[in-house]
Amino acid sequence: MKILKLEEGSVNKESAVISLLPEDKEDLFTLYQIIDEEDELIFKKKFSTRKDEDSKKTNTDLVLLKIQVVSSEFDINDEFLRYKGKTVTDDTGRANAEVPVGKFISFTVNYSYPFTVIKQTFDKHSRQLLNEACNPEGKSDTAAVALQEGIAHVCILTPSSTILKQKIEYSLPKKKRGTDIMKYDEKTEKFYRGIYNAMNKYYDFDKLKMVILCSPGFYAKTLMEKVLQYANEDRNNAILNNRSRFLVAHCSTGYMQGINEVLKDPAYSSRLSDTKYSKEAMVMDDFLKHLDDDDYKSWYGETEVFKASELGAIDSLLLTDTMLHSGNIKERKKYLDLMDAVERNGGDVYTFSTLHDSGEELDKLTGIACILKYPLPDLDEDLEDFD
Amino acid sequence: MAYYSDQDDYNDDIPDFQDEAEFDDYLNDEEYDLINETFPNLKKKMTEENYIGWKNLDVKLALFDHDFDPEAAFVSLRKQFKKKKKVVAPPPAASLATTTTKKVTENLGKMNLKDGNSDWLDEDEENAEEDARRKAKKESEESVAKHYKKATVPKKPRNPIDIAKYLETSKPHLSFVVLGHVDAGKSTLMGRLLYDIGAVESGKIRKLKKESESIGKGSFHLAWVMDQTAEERERGVTVSICTSDFETEKSNFTIVDAPGHRDFVPNAIAGVSQADVAVLSIDCGTDAFESGFDLDGQTKEHTILAKSMDVNYIIVAMNKMDSVNWSQDRFNDIKNKLGAFFKDLGFYEDQIRWVPLSGFSGAGVYKSPYPTEQNWYNGPNLVSTLENVAQNVGLEAKKDVLDRPFLFSILELINSKKSDEAVVSGRVESGSIQPGEALTIYPSEQSVIVDKILSGRDKKQAQIATKGDFVTLKLRQAFPEDIRSGDLCASVDYEISASQTFKLQMLTFKMNRPLLPGTPIMLFRGVVEQPARITKLVSIVDKKDPNVIIKSKVRHLASNQAAVVEIELTEKKRQIPMLRFDAKKHLGRVVSRKDGRTIATGKVLDL
Ligand SMILES: Nc1nc2c(ncn2[C@@H]2O[C@H](COP(=O)(O)OP(=O)(O)OP(=O)(O)O)[C@@H](O)[C@H]2O)c(=O)[nH]1
Ligand SMILES: [Mg+2]
Numbered sequence: 004m005k006i007l008k009l010e011e012g013s014v015n016k017e018s019a020v021i022s023l024l025p026e027d028k029e030d031l032f033t034l035y036q037i038i039d040e041e042d043e044l045i046f047k048k049k050f051s052t053r054k055d056e057d058s059k060k061t062n063t064d065l066v067l068l069k070i071q072v073v074s075s076e077f078d079i080n081d082e083f084l085r086y087k088g089k090t091v092t093d094d095t096g097r098a099n100a101e102v103p104v105g106k107f108i109s110f111t112v113n114y115s116y117p118f119t120v121i122k123q124t125f126d127k128h129s130r131q132l133l134n135e136a137c138n139p140e141g142k143s144d145t146a147a148v149a150l151q152e153g154i155a156h157v158c159i160l161t162p163s164s165t166i167l168k169q170k171i172e173y174s175l176p177k178k179k180r181g182t183d184i185m186k187y188d189e190k191t192e193k194f195y196r197g198i199y200n201a202m203n204k205y206y207d208f209d210k211l212k213m214v215i216l217c218s219p220g221f222y223a224k225t226l227m228e229k230v231l232q233y234a235n236e237d238r239n240n241a242i243l244n245n246r247s248r249f250l251v252a253h254c255s256t257g258y259m260q261g262i263n264e265v266l267k268d269p270a271y272s273s274r275l276s277d278t279k280y281s282k283e284a285m286v287m288d289d290f291l292k293h294l295d296d297d298d299y300k301s302w303y304g305e306t307e308v309f310k311a312s313e314l315g316a317i318d319s320l321l322l323t324d325t326m327l328h329s330g331n332i333k334e335r336k337k338y339l340d341l342m343d344a345v346e347r348n349g350g351d352v353y354t355f356s357t358l359h360d361s362g363e364e365l366d367k368l369t370g371i372a373c374i375l376k377y378p379l380p381d382l383d384e385d386l387e388d389f390d
Numbered sequence: 391m392a393y394y395s396d397q398d399d400y401n402d403d404i405p406d407f408q409d410e411a412e413f414d415d416y417l418n419d420e421e422y423d424l425i426n427e428t429f430p431n432l433k434k435k436m437t438e439e440n441y442i443g444w445k446n447l448d449v450k451l452a453l454f455d456h457d458f459d460p461e462a463a464f465v466s467l468r469k470q471f472k473k474k475k476k477v478v479a480p481p482p483a484a485s486l487a488t489t490t491t492k493k494v495t496e497n498l499g500k501m502n503l504k505d506g507n508s509d510w511l512d513e514d515e516e517n518a519e520e521d522a523r524r525k526a527k528k529e530s531e532e533s534v535a536k537h538y539k540k541a542t543v544p545k546k547p548r549n550p551i552d553i554a555k556y557l558e559t560s561k562p563h564l565s566f567v568v569l570g571h572v573d574a575g576k577s578t579l580m581g582r583l584l585y586d587i588g589a590v591e592s593g594k595i596r597k598l599k600k601e602s603e604s605i606g607k608g609s610f611h612l613a614w615v616m617d618q619t620a621e622e623r624e625r626g627v628t629v630s631i632c633t634s635d636f637e638t639e640k641s642n643f644t645i646v647d648a649p650g651h652r653d654f655v656p657n658a659i660a661g662v663s664q665a666d667v668a669v670l671s672i673d674c675g676t677d678a679f680e681s682g683f684d685l686d687g688q689t690k691e692h693t694i695l696a697k698s699m700d701v702n703y704i705i706v707a708m709n710k711m712d713s714v715n716w717s718q719d720r721f722n723d724i725k726n727k728l729g730a731f732f733k734d735l736g737f738y739e740d741q742i743r744w745v746p747l748s749g750f751s752g753a754g755v756y757k758s759p760y761p762t763e764q765n766w767y768n769g770p771n772l773v774s775t776l777e778n779v780a781q782n783v784g785l786e787a788k789k790d791v792l793d794r795p796f797l798f799s800i801l802e803l804i805n806s807k808k809s810d811e812a813v814v815s816g817r818v819e820s821g822s823i824q825p826g827e828a829l830t831i832y833p834s835e836q837s838v839i840v841d842k843i844l845s846g847r848d849k850k851q852a853q854i855a856t857k858g859d860f861v862t863l864k865l866r867q868a869f870p871e872d873i874r875s876g877d878l879c880a881s882v883d884y885e886i887s888a889s890q891t892f893k894l895q896m897l898t899f900k901m902n903r904p905l906l907p908g909t910p911i912m913l914f915r916g917v918v919e920q921p922a923r924i925t926k927l928v929s930i931v932d933k934k935d936p937n938v939i940i941k942s943k944v945r946h947l948a949s950n951q952a953a954v955v956e957i958e959l960t961e962k963k964r965q966i967p968m969l970r971f972d973a974k975k976h977l978g979r980v981v982s983r984k985d986g987r988t989i990a991t992g993k994v995l996d997l
Contacts (some may be wrong), residue, residue: 081524137805151656152630173874177630177802184618219653219986220629255653255986258921260910264985291903294946303906303945359911367908367925 004030004136007117011125015041019125021133024117028082031112032163032358033136035077035084036328038120039335044086045069046110046118070108079164079358084112106256128327128339145278146206147215147265148198149226150222151257158262162279164358167259168205171197172383195229202230204327208241208248215272217252217265227251263360280361286319286353287361290374297301299380303372307382311342311373319374323355323366325374338371350376399904410447414809415455422807426448432460432467441471481612507634538869541828541837541882548826551853553792561637562784563775563858565644565817567661568648568703569692570671571682572650575709577628579671579749580647581612583773586756589636589847590615612749616647627651631661633801635847635860638773641780642846644860650688655988658688658694659981660917664801664817666783668696669772671749672724674712678874683731685900690731691988694899697735698991700975703783704732705743705775712748716764726849743779745772776908787858794857795884796821796829797974799916800877803870804862812838812868814879815861819976821881822856823863829879832967833888834872838865876918878967878977888965891958892997893972894980895936898951898990905947905955911982911989913957918966922982954995970994 007022014020025031038044048064070088077084087109093099112118122129136142145160155171173194176186206214216223216230227249234242252271254261265271266284275281293301300318302311311317326338342352355362365372417425433449440853448466456462568576584590595611602611607626610617617623628649632890636643662668670693672679682689696704706728714720725744732742746767747754754760758771770778797819804813823829823840830837842864845852855861864877880886898905905911905924913922927945931936933952946954959966971993972980978994 078524083524174803176635176804187619220651221625225621255654255983256912256921258912258919260921260984262914263910288903294904294906295902295948297948326396364906364908364910364923367923368906 004033004133006115006133006137008119014121015123017124017126019122020119021125022117022119023124024114026081026114027142027288029142029161029163030136031077031082031084032356033077034112034120035075035121036132036324038072038075038086039122039328039332040072040074041332042123043069043091043121044088044110044118045093045121047116048110049108051063065245067098067100068100068102068108068110069093073107077304079161082167085203086110086112086326091280102284117237119375124332124336126336126339128342140238143210143212145213145215145275146202146211146224147262148202149254149259149261150198150216150218150226151261152222153190153194154196154257155201156257156259156262157198157205158259159205160262160280160359163356164294165179165259165262165280165360166358169201173197191248194239195226196233198226199230199233203239203241208245211245212266212278214245214249215252215262215265216249217254217261218257219253222257223251223253257358279356283353283355283359283361286321286374287355287364289319290321292371293302293374297306299378299382300375301372302375302382303378304383306372308371309341310382311375311379312344312348314379315344316375316377316379317348317350317373318344318376320345320350320352321355321365321372321374322353323357323362323370325357325366326370327354396909403662410445410450411808411810413447413450413454414807417807419807421454422460425453428458428460428463429455433465434762435460435464436467436471440473441467442473444471457637458563469761478764490715515891538834538836538872540830540835544882545826545828545839547824549853551824553822553854553856555855556854557791560856561640561642562616562780563642563644563860564667564780564783565646565665565858566667566669566776567631567646567648567658567665567696567701568669568671568707569648569658569662569688570650570707571673571692571710572627572652573750574650574671574673574678574689576650576671577632578610579611579615579669579707579709579747579755579772580632580634580645581615582749582752582755583645584615584634584636585612585636586752586758587636587773589634609750617746630652630657631664633664633843633860636844638777640777641784643776643780648692650692652686652688652691652986655688655691655695655983656912656914656919657985658692659699659914662692662696662699662701662862663799663914663916663976665696665701666700666787667705667779668692669705669707669776670696670727671707671709673710674708674720674724674746675710678710679727683727689728693735695988697737697980698897699979702737703741703779704737705745705772705779707749707772708744708746708791710747711764712751712753712761713745716746716761717827718766721767744774745769745775747772760961775907783858785857787963790820790857791822794821796823796827796879796881797884797977798829798863798879800831800873800875800879800979801917802875803873806864807941810867810869811841812865812873814861814863814865814871814873816858816879818855818859818861819974820857821853828882829865830882830884831868831873832878832886833879833965834869834877836869836872837882838868840864841866874918874964876916876966878969886967886969887997888967889997890962890965891956891957892968893928893954893995895931895995896947896953896955896982896990897933898947898953898993899988900948901949901984905989906945909984910960911957911984913959913966914981914983915968915979916977917967919986920966921960921963922957923960924955925958928954931977955992957992968994968997970996 004026005024010020025034047067049063049065056084061081069091071091072086072088074087088326090099090102090104092104147160149156153173153175156167157169159166159168172186173190175190254264262285266281267288290301325333345352355365357363357366416976429450452463452467564581568580570576585595593798598614599611602608602614610626614623617628622629632647634645646661646664708721745754754771766934798816799819800814800816802815806813825840825842828837840863843852844862878886907924907926909924911922913920927947929939930941930944930951930953932940969977980992982990
């Protein structure tokens with residue numbers, strides 16, 4: 004993300020006026036998290052207009068507009084972020100020059116034109132997200148292919164999301180007759196070829212941090228060999244020069260759950276350690292482990308977590324980005340204060356992206372959970388009346 | 391040879407085809423394969439480029455006329471057909487950078503604000519188009535199987551036969567899955583069995599022996615009867631299940647050889663789902679039994695799977711007895727330990743048989759006698775034991791034929807050269823079927839006609855298939871592109887549901903992480919495997935009496951608990967067809983795994 008201008012406190016004490024230009028889908032995601040309802044946007048939008056009634060010729064022009072955000076729509080797969088809002092008066096008079104106030108208009112964020120966000124409350128969390136977005140390091144993606152016999156999932160892990168780029172599926176003939184085996188070998192070859200082609204199509208090997216190939220049995224290893232073989236045949240330098248970025252790993256399934264198994268597997272943690280998603284996967288697993296041990300250190304649900312925080316007992320706070328993007332400013336403030344409190348008491352805060360598997364898991368689990376510094380067996384005591 | 395042939399007499403040879411099927415029938419095998427290689431891509435291209443008015447036959451004819459060259463065929467198709475009128479995409483924003491703001495605002499005032507009543511300034515094409523594109527993409531990504539014409543009126547068999555009479559005279563059929571820890575000698579035992587019974591010729595065994603010795607795997611030559619892929623042979627490990635039919639005087643059998651390696655448990659599950667009973671192979675060698683029997687060994691996991699998938703009969707093949715000199719002490723020692731485990735799982739003694747044998751030498755398998763060291767066991771050998779069991783299972787199966795709906799699970803879709811024909815192999819789960827009758831395939835809900843039934847090792851045509859039989863069905867009026875292994879077939883007057891979400895009564899095993907709302911799992915029903923997620927923990931119930939609710943606010947589900955839960959499939963693409971457990975036990979049973987462990991079994995309560 005490029006920040007062109009950042010001016011704080013000009014509208015009110017907590018406000019900020021930020022001119023910025025997003026550069027990739029991660030930036031879109033950051034914006035999606037930062038921009039709330041009631042924030043204001045100033046942007047240029049093109050309009051096609053007919054010169055006069057009967058001429059066929061149209062003019063397309065850029066208009067400077069200012070809106071107050073009413074709703075947003077986001078899809079990371081499509082790299083798509085659109086805001087809808089109502090036009091408001093612009094004190095500078097530059098925007099909305101000919102447009103009445105109170106009209107609805109939409110704005111699809113693009114990578115070509117900078118625009119301006121006027122945030123009413125520019126809090127610590129937003130500031131941090133923006134800072135991270137401006138730092139190209141740690142933003143690079145990891146590629147992952149999970150496979151098993153006849154099925155492969157070609158994915159990309161960005162800091163904020165797991166994206167399935169292509170699913171490859173070949174039904175292999177069951178073994179029975181000699182001719183089937185020939186067909187089997189042929190199809191298997193096509194299967195690996197298919198994965199190789201998908202990898203070339205969707206992966207930019209020079210920019211990737213790592214390429215994980217994972218499977219039960221020997222499929223990942225065979226894939227690695229095949230990929231190198233094909234790359235040699237094709238003189239595919241993008242792959243040949245980046246051999247060292249490949250990691251062949253073991254997991255129990257060729258479905259996308261296999262990738263998460265690798266992320267939380269301590270055997271690979273040294274190679275994955277600085278990635279946000281493997282940290283998320285591991286914290287989640289730690290949370291589950293305490294739950295399984297029944298040591299009263301893991302709790303989930305809003306009431307329980309807030310209670311634990313009041314006692315200063317939280318070691319790790321797990322919450323999803325959706326909690327911080329609830330639209331309701333009061334709600335949001337509540338969670339920001341919680342994060343502050345946990346950190347003040349020496350705990351760690353992990354915000355999970357719901358576009359990753361562990362984030363989705365946490366989201367279904369009320370979206371908020373914690374691991375305590377010490378056991379609190381009766382944390383849900385007054386809540387037990389449900390039983 | 392030239393690509394284009396202008397000779398008139400050449401063209402005269404090609405008849406006018408009424409439809410695609412007729413054309414497919416006309417092609418020879420080689421041409422048919424070529425068409426199938428080139429057709430899908432070209433069809434896709436025609437669709438993607440918005441050509442309209444064409445049929446599959448046009449595309450195939452074009453390919454045929456242009457020697458299967460897709461480029462050339464496309465050129466000719468382009469001339470034949472028109473494109474759908476397409477809205478021109480707006481130029482990219484960047485190219486407009488030079489326009490000035492001032493002038494526009496005037497135009498804006500003129501143009502968009504005329505309609506003063508609208509609250510929307512920009513119900514513009516750009517938005518509409520973008521939305522349409524995204525919507526189309528979503529739909530194609532999430533498309534659920536198409537639905538076809540579904541018949542409801544049964545069709546009479548072509549040459550009806552008297553089912554009751556047939557049942558009186560027919561041999562019983564038994565299918566058994568061979569389970570056990572990796573390297574327990576399962577494939578060797580099955581290779582031996584097929585060889586001794588005469589289902590595999592000695593010439594073939596000689597050939598396998600030579601080939602296996604040449605890569606230093608001589609001891610695996612019998613296993614190679616079952617292990618046929620290069621990977622399996624080089625590594626000496628079975629990967630996928632291998633089914634095989636054989637026949638004795640008294641019964642018909644289907645063997646399902648399962649892999650023992652922990653990574654391939656999903657395939658073993660597919661194997662168990664096809665079996666009436668299990669043969670559990672135990673390596674009786676020193677320390678070998680112990681390593682397969684410990685917590686993470688597959689001896690236990692396989693047995694638990696079999697038990698939870700309603701396999702109620704286990705024949706323990708006490709294998710590799712030659713390696714411990716047929717020691718009776720070793721036999722009894724293992725029998726005691728395993729026996730206690732079976733009991734814990736809820737097996738009764740009369741559901742278990744124990745046979746000492748050596749798959750490698752053949753002693754105790756079929757007709758090969760035991761060596762003199764074995765002077766303490768007088769019971770039946772493996773094949774006789776199987777025949778006895780077949781008798782019982784066969785009698786039970788026969789009760790499930792008359793007046794029962796025909797149900798069939800598809801294990802494999804076999805390639806057919808004809809476009810409206812589907813060839814499927816699978817197992818009759820209840821009732822019976824005869825050529826000429828109609829059935830419906832789920833979840834695609836296409837109704838088809840049974841043209842032929844093929845059964846047995848040599849795929850002989852049969853007049854009928856009944857519950858328990860493994861057969862291949864040739865179906866007409868079918869859409870094979872929408873048939874998958876794991877699909878279910880039923881008589882046209884019987885309804886099967888398929889769903890994305892359902893309610894299970896679940897029994898958890900030993901787990902090392904609890905189950906919570908949101909926990910991702912892998913779900914298995916028969917040979918189908920799908921990622922899924924727990925959406926709700928409804929209640930914890932009594933293991934002995936699931937009607938007794940122990941707790942209804944459930945925070946998490948731990949090991950060895952019974953509970954009612956709600957599940958949702960993660961992928962939207964395809965639903966799993968299944969029945970409620972109370973309607974058909976075998977088709978309403980699921981197993982779930984997570985992180986490479988079998989964690990729970992479930993009965994479908996509702997879907
Ligand atoms: N001594 C002895 N060795 C045997 C016997 N049966 C099999 N073996 C050996 O055990 C090894 C494994 O045999 P397989 O038949 O491949 O075992 P499996 O159970 O099918 O293995 P997976 O399918 O990979 O789980 C081979 O080296 C066989 O030669 C037996 O009866 N006696
Ligand atoms: Mg084997």
